[in-house]
Amino acid sequence: MKQTLKTVPLSAWIGILGISLCVFAALFAPWISPYDPNQILGDPWAERSPEYLLGLDNLGRDLLSRLIWGTRMTLFVATVATVIAFSMGVILSLVAAVMRGVVDIGLSRLNDLLMSIPTLIFALIVLSALPQTLGVLIMVMAVLDATRVFRLGRALAMDLVAMEFVEAVRLRGEGTLWIVFKEVLPNAMTPLLAEFGLRLAFAVLFISTLSFLGLGIQPPTPDWGGMVKDNKDGIIFGVSAALVPGMAIAVLTVSINLVVDWLLKRTSSLKGGRGDG
Amino acid sequence: MTAPRSDTPVPRTLARKLHEIRSDYPMGSRILGRLLLGLVLLWASSVLIFCGIEALPGDFATTYLGQAATPQAVANIRAELGLDQPMLTRYLAWAGGILHGDFGTSWASGQVIADQLWHRLGNSMLLAGCAAVIAVPLAVSLGLLAVLYRDRWPDKLINLVSLAAVSLPEFFVAYLLILWLVVQHPVAAFPATVYDSMSIWEKLHTIALPVATLVLVVIAHMMRMTRAAILSLLSSAYMETATLKGLGALRIIVRHALPNALAPIINVVALNLAYLIVGVVVVEVVFVYPGMGQYMVDAVTVRDLPVVQGCGLVFAGIYILLNMAADILSIFVNPRLRHPR
Numbered sequence: 105m106k107q108t109l110k111t112v113p114l115s116a117w118i119g120i121l122g123i124s125l126c127v128f129a130a131l132f133a134p135w136i137s138p139y140d141p142n143q144i145l146g147d148p149w150a151e152r153s154p155e156y157l158l159g160l161d162n163l164g165r166d167l168l169s170r171l172i173w174g175t176r177m178t179l180f181v182a183t184v185a186t187v188i189a190f191s192m193g194v195i196l197s198l199v200a201a202v203m204r205g206v207v208d209i210g211l212s213r214l215n216d217l218l219m220s221i222p223t224l225i226f227a228l229i230v231l232s233a234l235p236q237t238l239g240v241l242i243m244v245m246a247v248l249d250a251t252r253v254f255r256l257g258r259a260l261a262m263d264l265v266a267m268e269f270v271e272a273v274r275l276r277g278e279g280t281l282w283i284v285f286k287e288v289l290p291n292a293m294t295p296l297l298a299e300f301g302l303r304l305a306f307a308v309l310f311i312s313t314l315s316f317l318g319l320g321i322q323p324p325t326p327d328w329g330g331m332v333k334d335n336k337d338g339i340i341f342g343v344s345a346a347l348v349p350g351m352a353i354a355v356l357t358v359s360i361n362l363v364v365d366w367l368l369k370r371t372s373s374l375k376g377g378r379g380d381g
Numbered sequence: 382m383t384a385p386r387s388d389t390p391v392p393r394t395l396a397r398k399l400h401e402i403r404s405d406y407p408m409g410s411r412i413l414g415r416l417l418l419g420l421v422l423l424w425a426s427s428v429l430i431f432c433g434i435e436a437l438p439g440d441f442a443t444t445y446l447g448q449a450a451t452p453q454a455v456a457n458i459r460a461e462l463g464l465d466q467p468m469l470t471r472y473l474a475w476a477g478g479i480l481h482g483d484f485g486t487s488w489a490s491g492q493v494i495a496d497q498l499w500h501r502l503g504n505s506m507l508l509a510g511c512a513a514v515i516a517v518p519l520a521v522s523l524g525l526l527a528v529l530y531r532d533r534w535p536d537k538l539i540n541l542v543s544l545a546a547v548s549l550p551e552f553f554v555a556y557l558l559i560l561w562l563v564v565q566h567p568v569a570a571f572p573a574t575v576y577d578s579m580s581i582w583e584k585l586h587t588i589a590l591p592v593a594t595l596v597l598v599v600i601a602h603m604m605r606m607t608r609a610a611i612l613s614l615l616s617s618a619y620m621e622t623a624t625l626k627g628l629g630a631l632r633i634i635v636r637h638a639l640p641n642a643l644a645p646i647i648n649v650v651a652l653n654l655a656y657l658i659v660g661v662v663v664v665e666v667v668f669v670y671p672g673m674g675q676y677m678v679d680a681v682t683v684r685d686l687p688v689v690q691g692c693g694l695v696f697a698g699i700y701i702l703l704n705m706a707a708d709i710l711s712i713f714v715n716p717r718l719r720h721p722r
Contacts, residue, residue, distance in 0.1 A: 216422070217422065217425050217426065217429060218429075220422045220425075220426050220697065220700065220701050220704075221426050221429070221430070221693070221696075221697040221700065222655070222658065222659040222696060222697070222700050223659070224659045224662055224663075225659065225662075225677075225692075225693055225696040225697065225700075226693075228662075228677060228678065228681050228689065228693070229430055229433065229434060229681075229689055229690070229693045230433065230434075231681060232434070232680070232681040232684055232685075232686060232689040233433075233434045233684070233686065305548065309548075309550050312550055313550060313551070313552070313663055316550075316552050316663070316666075317662075317663070317666060317678050318678075318682060319678075319681060319682070329550075332552055332553070332556070336552075336556065336667075339556050339559050339560055339564065340559070340563070340564065340571070341564075342560070342564045342565070344560060346556055347553070347556055347557065347560065350550065350552065350553030350556065350557075351553070353549075353550050353553065354545075354548060354549050354550070354553060357548035357549075357550075358544070358545055358548040360548075361544055361547065361548050362544070365544065
């Protein structure tokens, strides 16, 4: 364990630090945020002061408090959506790879179809017909993300299923579920973990984009994308309030990407590759 | 790994004929197959876009009327918009109309959608086209530069900067640029609203910032993908052989690497052009640019379904077309298919 800790590069530590900071803010939001995120405290876009560390927003609410509560909302939606997407995508892809035949063809073609429309456009189409509630939002993101996971999972599983040990288990008479959970899944875990990170970063960007367009998390609930939207008109007057939540999004996604980068490098060296990719 | 068996007797002649055609014209038949697949995808996505919206719960008439939704009023609106017809009839009418270039009329404004759509599509294409013209050569050469200086400081720098750029949301980049180039050093224009009466130079000046945003966002993706594609190529066995038998660097690159690198690079470019189409949506909203993305977002906000369906189909069509073009081009540049054995 000590050995593995030593090999973690600096960039990955920075990433882990950034992620921990966001998770900490999300978990302890009620205790660390100085003010109520929805309470109007002063003039719109008041300058930063010792009292209000990041200044006030377009309605005179404390920007720091909203940022901390926004972390909770953004991280929660992104994580839940990614977890659902992952469970769905991985299980379906493994089933497709193990069962082959009609199941595989059906699932793969459906996946191709869903992927033939750009994610954001698809989300816009669906959200134009559905009520914009939190549950709907999470499910839409999860289903769209699951298509990408499915594609990777199926490619990984197809390679694994062709291996001798899976054939041996099949001949031993084990069922589909055994093969999926005891043979294929453990071997596909590391690349899938890296993919989970990538998907999470994508989900943070995606929910922020939707909220920015006014179609994601609805006000007054604070979230990062929505805060950019609230404060965007200040930019022309030189008020940088909209850049603060934008910066938070950037810090989180860069952190996740740094960790993923390290994970991907680690997997390529594990496989005995040349470490070039 | 068993080969598919072809000894079933019934459709033998037809199957053999097809097989012969495919082995005689491997490139032609693949391209034809890909074209057909594109058409099928386009049709299927039109069904998905139309029926998806229709099948979802939530009714425009009820939403539109709000508190005043008496059963009679709802029925009136539904009849007026043709919503009382069966779904198949409406799909056929909608799809048939689109084949004639008729996207129907907007529920919110009552205007003909097609006029607005083509006008705004032109605007969006101007934006995406300018961004592509700048971003593609820049990204590919930066990617090659990173490969040439692999694991030395230029590569590390490019890698780090592009990793950060990939992680930034489009609107953050856009507002940073606005704050810097409009508020602090007023050289660029905001908002980027273009009119038909503007000359081409005025237009280009107006759209400079949105184009810059798109370039910055797309370049990092494209560069990273180019680098990865070339690197995976360089680590292949025949490249090692070429180096070991003492060929010069130029000859290795031009004769051995380039023909094989074309396909992945074309793929990278096409994928990112498709990405550009989506990136346009956010950038147009930020810069208040009268393009198709803005049109669609506005329509989604007021639940103007015919507009959403029309825009969605056009976006999906462009996306499918670009992916198809990428596949067909990489069939073209594949030496194994160009010179069948």
